[in-house]
Amino acid sequence: xxKLRSQTMKLYSYFRSSAAxxxxxxxxxxxxxxxxxxVHLVKNEQQSEDYLKLNPSALVPTLIDGDLxxxxxxxxxxxxxxxxxxxxxxxSDVQETAKIRAFSQAIACxxxxxNNLRVLKYLKNDLNVSDEQKNxxxxxxxxxxxxxxxxxxxxSNGQFCFGEQATIADCCLIPQVYNAKRFKIDxxxxxxxxxxxxxxxSIPAFYNxxxxxxxx
Amino acid sequence: PILYSYFRSSCSxxxxIALALKGxxxxxxxxxxxxxxxxxxxxxxxxxxxMQQVPVLKIDGIxxxxxxxxxxxxEDTRPNPRLLPQDPKKKAQxxxxxxxxxSGIQPLQNLSVLQQMGEKKMEWAQNCISSGFQALEQTLxxxxxxxxxxxxxxMADLCLVPQVSNAERFKVDMGPYPTxxxxxxxxxxxxxxxxxxxxxxxxTPAELRA
Numbered sequence: 001x002x003k004l005r006s007q008t009m010k011l012y013s014y015f016r017s018s019a020a021x022x023x024x025x026x027x028x029x030x031x032x033x034x035x036x037x038x039v040h041l042v043k044n045e046q047q048s049e050d051y052l053k054l055n056p057s058a059l060v061p062t063l064i065d066g067d068l069x070x071x072x073x074x075x076x077x078x079x080x081x082x083x084x085x086x087x088x089x090x091x092s093d094v095q096e097t098a099k100i101r102a103f104s105q106a107i108a109c110x111x112x113x114x115n116n117l118r119v120l121k122y123l124k125n126d127l128n129v130s131d132e133q134k135n136x137x138x139x140x141x142x143x144x145x146x147x148x149x150x151x152x153x154x155x156s157n158g159q160f161c162f163g164e165q166a167t168i169a170d171c172c173l174i175p176q177v178y179n180a181k182r183f184k185i186d187x188x189x190x191x192x193x194x195x196x197x198x199x200x201x202s203i204p205a206f207y208n209x210x211x212x213x214x215x216x
Numbered sequence: 217p218i219l220y221s222y223f224r225s226s227c228s229x230x231x232x233i234a235l236a237l238k239g240x241x242x243x244x245x246x247x248x249x250x251x252x253x254x255x256x257x258x259x260x261x262x263x264x265x266x267m268q269q270v271p272v273l274k275i276d277g278i279x280x281x282x283x284x285x286x287x288x289x290x291e292d293t294r295p296n297p298r299l300l301p302q303d304p305k306k307k308a309q310x311x312x313x314x315x316x317x318x319s320g321i322q323p324l325q326n327l328s329v330l331q332q333m334g335e336k337k338m339e340w341a342q343n344c345i346s347s348g349f350q351a352l353e354q355t356l357x358x359x360x361x362x363x364x365x366x367x368x369x370x371m372a373d374l375c376l377v378p379q380v381s382n383a384e385r386f387k388v389d390m391g392p393y394p395t396x397x398x399x400x401x402x403x404x405x406x407x408x409x410x411x412x413x414x415x416x417x418x419x420t421p422a423e424l425r426a
Contacts, residue, residue: 056351056354056355057316057348057351058351067305068304068305068308070308070309071312071316072312072315072316072319072320073315074311074315074319075308075311075312079304079307079308082304083304094293095278095289098280098285098289099285101284101285101288101289102280102282102285102286104285105282105283105284105318106267106282108315108319109318109319109322109323110269113319113324114324114329119324122343126343127336127340148266151266
C-alpha cells in the first residue's frame with residue numbers, strides 16, 4: 001500500500017520533454033497519482049518569474065511532493081523509488097543496480113543534454129548553424145550514444161533493458177528512442193533497443209506516459 | 217581496484233575524490249584523451265570499456281563506468297563515511313545538485329563536444345558553465361550549509377569542485393557565484409580533494425604538477 005498523502009504530487013511537465021517523460025513513466029509504473037501542470041517550453045513559459053522560483057534552471061520536470069521541490073529526472077526517480085518502495089525501479093542487487101545507473105547516466109548525460117531544446121536554440125540563434133548542420137549534430141550524438149547503449153544491452157532478453165522488470169534504464173531509454181524516431185533516425189543497427197522500445201510501448205504505464213497521451 | 221583515469225578529466229576527478237573519502241586504495245591506469253589521437257580509442261582500452269570513456273573502475277570483479285554510477289556503487293558497498301544524507305529530502309537535493317552538474321553543465325563542455333565547436337569553443341563553454349552556475353547559485357541559497365547541502369560532504373560536493381576547476385580553465389568570471397566560490401574553497405582544504413587534484417596525478421605533466 002502506498003503511504004497516504006494529504007496532497008497529490010504535482011509534476012511540472014511539457015508533453016514532449018524527454019526528461020519529463022522519464023518521470024511520467026516511473027510514476028505510472030509505481031502506480032503513483034500526480035497532477036500535471038503543463039509548462040510550454042516553445043512558448044518560453046519556463047522562463048516565467050514564478051517558474052524560475054521553483055526551478056532556477058528553467059527546465060522541466062519539477063516534482064512537488066509535500067514540502068519537497070525537486071528537479072532533475074534521475075534524482076526524482078531515485079527519490080520516488082526510495083520514498084514509495086512498491087514496484088521497485090531498481091533491483092536489490094547492487095552490481096545490477098550499478099549497470100542500470102550507468103546505462104541511465106549514459107542517456108541522461110551523454111546523449112540527451114546535447115540535443116535538448118535550449119541547446120538546439122543556442123546553435124540556431126547564437127551560433128547561426130544551418131538546419132542541416134543542426135540535424136547532423138542531433139544525429140551524431142544519438143548514433144554514437146546508441147552504439148554504446150546497444151553494447152550494454154547484450155544480455156537483455158529484448159523485453160526490458162536489465163532483468164525481468166522495468167527499471168530506471170527503461171524509463172530513460174524509451175523517451176530517447178521516441179526522440180530519435182521524431183528526427184527520423186534509422187535505428188536498424190540497434191535491434192535490442194528497437195525490441196525493448198516496442199515491448200515497453202505495449203505496457204500501459206509506458207503508453208500512458210507518452211507525449212501523445214498528455215493533457216498538454 | 218584499478219581506476220582508468222585522465223588527470224584533467226572532471227569525471228575521473230569525482231571518482232578519485234570518492235575513493236579518497238572512503239579510504240579505498242587503488243591503482244591508476246592513465247588514459248590520455250589527447251595523445252595518440254586519444255588513447256581512449258585504442259583497441260586495448262576498448263577491451264576494458266567498449267564505451268571508450270573514462271573513468272572506469274574495476275572493483276569487486278566488475279567493471280563500472282559513468283562517474284555517478286561508480287560513486288553510488290561505492291556508497292552502496294562501502295557506506296562509511298557516507299556521501300548521501302539519511303534525510304530523504306536532503307538526499308534528493310544532493311542528487312539533484314549532482315545531476316545538475318553532471319548532466320546540465322559538464323557534458324556540454326566536455327572534450328568531444330568542444331572538438332565539434334571549432335573556434336566557438338571558448339564562447340560555448342563559458343555560456344554553458346555560466347548559465348549552469350547561475351541556476352546552481354540560486355539552488356544553493358536553499359540547501360547550502362558549510363557545503364552544498366548542509367554541513368556534510370556529499371556527492372554534490374564531489375561534482376562541484378571539478379566543475380569549478382573547469383570554469384577557471386575556461387576563464388569564467390566567478391564573481392556572480394559567491395556561494396559556489398565559498399563552498400569550493402572550503403572543500404579544497406580537505407585532504408581527499410587535495411590528493412585527488414589533477415595537479416597531483418601520476419599522469420600530470422611536469423609543467424602542471426603541484
